[in-house]
Amino acid sequence: MGILLFPFYAIPQTISGTVYSGAYLKPLYKISVRSGIRSTKTDVNGSFTLELTKDEPLIISDNKHHTQEIDYNRLVELPAYEFYLTPTASSYSQLLQGNGAEVIHNPSFENIFDFAFLTDTLIILSYMKSESQKGKQQDAYTNCAMTAMRYGEVFERQILPDFINQLHVDPFGHLYLEGSETCHLVKRSADKLQIKTVDSDEFYSQILPMYAEEGNFIFYQYPYQYIPQISHRIFSRKARESYPIRFIRNEGYFEKVNDDFDMLSPREKSMAREYEMETGINYRLFSTFIRSFYLLRDVRHPYAPGFQQNESVFIFDHMNNWLFEHDLKGNPTDSVSIYHNSLNREELVQVLQDPHNEKLYVHHEKSGVQYIRKLDAETGGSGRPFKIYHPFAEKVKVYEGYVYYLHRDPKNKDLRHLLREKLPF
Numbered sequence: 001m002g003i004l005l006f007p008f009y010a011i012p013q014t015i016s017g018t019v020y021s022g023a024y025l026k027p028l029y030k031i032s033v034r035s036g037i038r039s040t041k042t043d044v045n046g047s048f049t050l051e052l053t054k055d056e057p058l059i060i061s062d063n064k065h066h067t068q069e070i071d072y073n074r075l076v077e078l079p080a081y082e083f084y085l086t087p088t089a090s091s092y093s094q095l096l097q098g099n100g101a102e103v104i105h106n107p108s109f110e111n112i113f114d115f116a117f118l119t120d121t122l123i124i125l126s127y128m129k130s131e132s133q134k135g136k137q138q139d140a141y142t143n144c145a146m147t148a149m150r151y152g153e154v155f156e157r158q159i160l161p162d163f164i165n166q167l168h169v170d171p172f173g174h175l176y177l178e179g180s181e182t183c184h185l186v187k188r189s190a191d192k193l194q195i196k197t198v199d200s201d202e203f204y205s206q207i208l209p210m211y212a213e214e215g216n217f218i219f220y221q222y223p224y225q226y227i228p229q230i231s232h233r234i235f236s237r238k239a240r241e242s243y244p245i246r247f248i249r250n251e252g253y254f255e256k257v258n259d260d261f262d263m264l265s266p267r268e269k270s271m272a273r274e275y276e277m278e279t280g281i282n283y284r285l286f287s288t289f290i291r292s293f294y295l296l297r298d299v300r301h302p303y304a305p306g307f308q309q310n311e312s313v314f315i316f317d318h319m320n321n322w323l324f325e326h327d328l329k330g331n332p333t334d335s336v337s338i339y340h341n342s343l344n345r346e347e348l349v350q351v352l353q354d355p356h357n358e359k360l361y362v363h364h365e366k367s368g369v370q371y372i373r374k375l376d377a378e379t380g381g382s383g384r385p386f387k388i389y390h391p392f393a394e395k396v397k398v399y400e401g402y403v404y405y406l407h408r409d410p411k412n413k414d415l416r417h418l419l420r421e422k423l424p425f
Contacts, residue, residue, distance in 0.1 A: 016049040017081030018042075019060055022373075022381030023094075028085065034059045035072075064091045066343045078337055084381030086343060089364075089371050096386040098421045104404070105147065106417035112406055115418055116167040117355060117399050118175045118188060122149040124418060125160075125167060125177075146177075146186075148193055156193055160184075169355070171213045171308070176203060212308035214328040219245075219313055221306055225279050226289050228253045228301045232315050234330040245330040248304040248317045253288050256297065261287035303341075305351050307377075309358045314377045316351055323380045338380035340364075346371065354398045361398055361423075368392045372403055374425040389421060398423070 019031045019042050027046025032039060036053025052058070058075060061067040065085035087094040105112065110126040117123070124147040144164050148156040163180040170176070177184040177195070183203040187194045212219035218235040228250035235242045261284050264272065268290050269283070276283035292299045302319035312333070315324045318341045325334040341348040346364040352372075353360050360375040362382050370393045371385040386403075388396070393405035394416065402420045409415040
């Protein structure tokens with residue numbers, strides 16, 4: 001299956017739709033809807049009818065929600081004229097706040113740099129502060145310790161091989177320690193953790209992109225080298241073959257490819273052919289990448305994570321504002337528009353999933369302050385913002401209804417401690 005193409009339809013002169021709250025999924029009353037010089041407001045059922053102004057965007061706004069702006073030409077692509085507004089963090093009535101942060105692990109002599117959950121066990125990586133002969137602190141990934149906690153109590157600590165960079169848990173519940181040159185698998189047997197070295201090439205090429213598994217099928221993400229395109233693929237264990245189910249592209253990049261190719265010099269065309277030999281991708285597609293060295297070109301890869309929830313796989317295309325749903329055989333079943341990356345002055349950081357109950361959340365940041373919103377995958381709507389107590393939180397993760405994060409010790413900036421807060425959703 002290639003890139004999903006929408007059939008051609010004429011854009012209607014008049015549009016009728018419904019505006020909902022992303023928090024409650026209920027209709028919103030008196031929301032402003034505008035197209036050029038024409039405007040209206042939604043009724044008590046959240047419905048509106050408006051004559052469109054050609055080439056003008058549809059703008060939906062309200063002082064308690066982020067403004068949503070839909071390009072005129074994109075209106076034809078929407079499967080239904082239903083719009084879900086995201087509540088702002090600046091409105092006091094919309095902002096959710098907890099009861100403060102709970103300290104999970106704060107040793108006075110260690111700097112925590114990553115953590116993960118292995119079933120009911122919290123695994124924490126930290127390095128122990130030490131002084132070199134010249135009185136300077138040693139590298140952050142030497143003197144590394146692994147702490148295992150269950151129900152708030154430490155039941156094991158191990159000193160790890162040097163140069164461990166981070167943790168990773170795959171869809172099968174395997175915990176890996178990612179190193180600079182080696183990788184290690186952490187195995188659990190009763191109350192004992194065992195570490196086994198694994199082949200790092202196999203780990204990086206096969207394990208990291210996986211995000212879902214169901215019976216005979218494994219879902220994973222393949223980012224193309226140099227080209228800002230991501231392929232979501234499915235691997236069949238039975239057939240021992242892989243095939244794509246969804247391509248996510250930086251559309252702005254591909255729009256410039258043909259024009260940029262005509263401008264390439266003979267030396268640059270030779271470079272493009274070398275890239276083709278290296279990657280197997282047609283050399284013409286490298287023209288915009290090559291010209292980006294001295295022209296202002298957007299060569300960003302799309303942010304397009306995938307998640308499994310119940311009997312569906314959801315693929316987020318935040319660059320192009322789409323959320324796609326597939327069944328567990330890879331067949332497309334639905335698509336909705338999303339606007340999580342276009343909030344006013346809030347930057348999308350990541351989409352999070354609670355591995356305990358599969359609930360999805362969006363994580364935004366504004367001037368160092370972090371916000372978590374519950375996400376409804378069926379509609380793409382996101383709810384009221386929960387403000388994380390401490391600003392500049394790092395390694396934000398969600399587990400069993402709590403948000404966990406690292407926070408720098410205010411008395412010692414070289415130390416990070418692990419905290420958590422109960423989510424009020």
